[in-house]
Amino acid sequence: MNEHSARADDQAAGGRRLTTQEAAELLGVKPATVYAYVSRGQLTSRRDAVGRGSTFDAHEVEALARRSRREAAVPAGELSVRTALTAIESDRYYFRGVDAVELATAFRYEEVAEWLWTGTVQRGARFTAPPELLAAARRAVAALADHSGPIDRLRVAVAAAAVVDPLRFDLSEQAVLASARCLIPTLVGALPEAAPAQWRGDGRLARQLWSRLTAQEPDPDALAVLDLALALLVDHDLAASTLAVRVAASARAHPYAAVSAGLGALEGPLHGAAGRLAHRMLAEVLERGGAAPVVAEYLRAGRRLPGFGHRLYKREDPRATALFARLEGLPQAAPALAAAREVAAVAARDGRGLHANVDLALAVLTTACGMRAEAGETVFAVARTAGWIAHALEEYQERPLRMRPTGHYTGPRPPRPLP
Structure with a gap:
């Protein structure tokens, strides 16, 4: 038949x-x-x-x-992308229909990533960096100047890993997922270590990342907060970096190149730098012993307070709420948590109703655990790589080059004489 x-x-x-x-x-x-x-x-x-x-x-x-x-047929300027990954409704967000905060609370980062990629949870999932990819990424990152930022290092590590992977042009779902499970730990492993070798970890990505962020030895509670942060940040609708990934995938760029596009957009000051600014603000509040003078100086300079407000939420960012709740049980986080609450209380007096977002919560974590100001960017980029891969996978199933808008020319009418 x-x-x-x-x-x-x-x-x-x-x-x-x-x-x-x-x-x-x-x-x-x-x-x-x-x-x-x-x-x-x-x-x-x-x-x-x-x-x-x-x-x-x-x-x-x-x-x-x-x-x-x-x-x-959507008009220019009103781009709408169909996705089955993340929904944001009524100040909550969902991964494949499941409450993302509940998912991140119940499962580790690798397991949440697998859920986003495949719609199934693989208990005990671990990501392993192949030796050849890791060696190439480490050599490339080691050649950078000491003052290079985390996104610089991650971009170079992605490019180096891509060159070593001969299967990078295979855009089948199975091949892309295999690359993703290798790429994410390669990115972490390529970053310079801040901790002695004996603290390197037990194979969990959060433990591996910890030794790149701080020289402090992790206790289980602190490590659990970092893992929660990674899981919460896996995806979040079509942020600028995610859209950049989908544009690259629409042109059938391989997954390494798509992730590179996301990292490029993330480095912009309006996207990835907010965590660094919030960290510095909290450090200044702790140094000066109060939030009022710090908030006053921000307002006097015409700067907005970092770590507050989000265009997708009317109330507090649910990612921040979840992280603050877990940070409550971390004794070393008490001073930074109190500083963040004091800033929020002072800021609330203007009546605009700005609420804390995930950047402020990340700043509490990085400040409390002796991490550098840019640590929040690193956590965000590593976590979001899983979401970028998920969006690339979706885009590979769509019509190629569909994200090719038509330019609206506003210059002088042609033809003009040769200058």
Whole structure:
């Protein structure tokens, strides 16, 4: 029995059915992409009695085609990207429909990353850096100047690791996930160590990262807060860096190149630097013994207070709420936590209703654990790499180069004489 006879049997049972090829033509995609829609729950398929063919409900395929055309017709400046990864509603956010805070509280970073990538939780998941990738990344990072920032080091490490991986151009889901599970620990392992060798860790990514952020020996509670921060930051809708990743993936850049695009956008002062600024603000409050003079100087200089406000939340950032709650049980965090609350109390007097965001919570963690000001950027970039990979995977299943806007020319009308 072939696919066409399977479709005839289905239609006899009621309802117009399409073959895989017909569905692909209607959607304007490859047959493999049709099955990707099935795996993501956007289409349902039915096998014939002997399992040799698949058919699809014509009405369901046509509805998906209409949604795709509507997305393509969105006016310039109103880009909308369909995603099944993260939803933000009513001051909460969800990974594949599951409350992200509950997920991050119940599972470690690697397990949350696996959930975002595959929709399943792999208990005890561990990421391991291949020796050849790690060696190449470490050599490249070691060649940088001592004053290089964390994003500089991570960008160089990604590029070096990519060159060593001959399979980087394989954009199948299995290959991309294999690269991701190697790349993330490679990024961490390429960073200079701040702690003695005996504190390197037990294979968990949070423990490996800890030794790159601070020379303090971690206690289990502090390490748990770092792991929670990583899990909370895995993804967060279409931030600028995530959009950059999807644009690169739309052009079919390999996953290393897509992550490089995300790191480039993250380094902008309006995206990745907020954690560093919040850390410095808290350090100044602790040094001066109070928040009032520090807040006054920020306002006098016309600067906004770092670590406050978020365009997607009316109240406190749920990531900050979760981290503050865990930091409560960390004795060494008490001074920084008190400083953050004092800043929040002073800032609340202006009546604008600005609430703490995750950058302020990260600043409490980095200040309390003897980390440098840029440690928050490092945590954010390492954590978000998993989300960038998830978005690249989604984009690889979409029409290539769909994120190619049309420029609106506003210069002098051509033709003009040769200058």
